[in-house]
Every structure is written in structure tokens, then in C-alpha cells.
Amino acid sequence: MPKKMNITQKDLDRVKKRCLESLGDFLSELCRDKLMGPTSVEKIFSFDHTTFKRICEKDQTITVKTMCRMMGIIAYFLNGLKETCDKRLKELQEDDKMKLSLKRKKIDVLNKKRVKCTEAMEKYKKTFGIIAISFLELIGQNDEF
Numbered sequence: 001m002p003k004k005m006n007i008t009q010k011d012l013d014r015v016k017k018r019c020l021e022s023l024g025d026f027l028s029e030l031c032r033d034k035l036m037g038p039t040s041v042e043k044i045f046s047f048d049h050t051t052f053k054r055i056c057e058k059d060q061t062i063t064v065k066t067m068c069r070m071m072g073i074i075a076y077f078l079n080g081l082k083e084t085c086d087k088r089l090k091e092l093q094e095d096d097k098m099k100l101s102l103k104r105k106k107i108d109v110l111n112k113k114r115v116k117c118t119e120a121m122e123k124y125k126k127t128f129g130i131i132a133i134s135f136l137e138l139i140g141q142n143d144e145f
Helices: 009-032 038-045 049-056 064-094 100-141
Strands: none
Touching: 009 049, 009 064, 009 100, 038 049, 038 064, 049 064, 064 100
16 A cells, blocks of 8 residues: 655745755855845845845745745846856957957956856756756746746
8 A cells, every 4th residue: 555645834844944044055155256146136126135135044934935036036147147258258259459468367257257157057956956957947948037
């Protein structure tokens, strides 16, 4: 006879708590690395500073819907940053008017930022699995995300 799985509200709360801890840690890390911050998130998505801060502080009153929304916002920012770095690098490499030393310096700075962004994207996928992959795919297919 098959066993019945009995998942209680306490079990679900534990799962939510663990997810929120991972999200809060990851979001704080993105802020420390200056890959995104509360002001830009508020400006683009009307996601207020208080909620952003509460996620970073792992406030247990944050809803699952809000957590998912933030995961989508993170995907949007990381994807956009990577695209911006790639576009800017291409422009710099094609620019023949800029001094070579300044050009090298700017390319170096952009390459470092792109590496940070790529590492953050990989960590995002590893930490949040299929949710992260789904958001990144959705953003890649839809410009109006």
C-alpha cells in the first residue's frame, strides 16, 4: 500500500523560512557587489525600499508571492547587466578614437563587472534552481517582462 505524505503547515513554514534565508543572503550579496540596489529596483518595478530591506533582513512576514517577485527582479537585473556589459564592450572595442590606455582601462573594468555578473547568474541558478532558470528563460523570450 502506498504511503501518504503528510505535510503540515509547520513543514511549509520551514521551507519558506529556508528559501527566504537564501534569497535574503543572495540579495544582500548583490547589493554588496553593487550589481543591484533598492533605488534602481524601486524606480523600475515600484518595489519599495522597505520591502527590499525586509527581504535582506529575512523578515518572516514576507509572502511567498513577494519572494517570487524578487526572484524575477533579480533575473531581470542580472540579465540586463550582462547585456549592457556585452554591448558596451563591443562599442569600446570598435571605438578607434579613444586613447588606447583609457580604452584598455575601461575594457578591464567592464570585463570585471561582466565576470561578477556571470558568477552571480550561475550562483542564482544554483541556489534557486528551476525557478531561476524559468525566470531567465522568460526574460530572454519577452522584452516586456
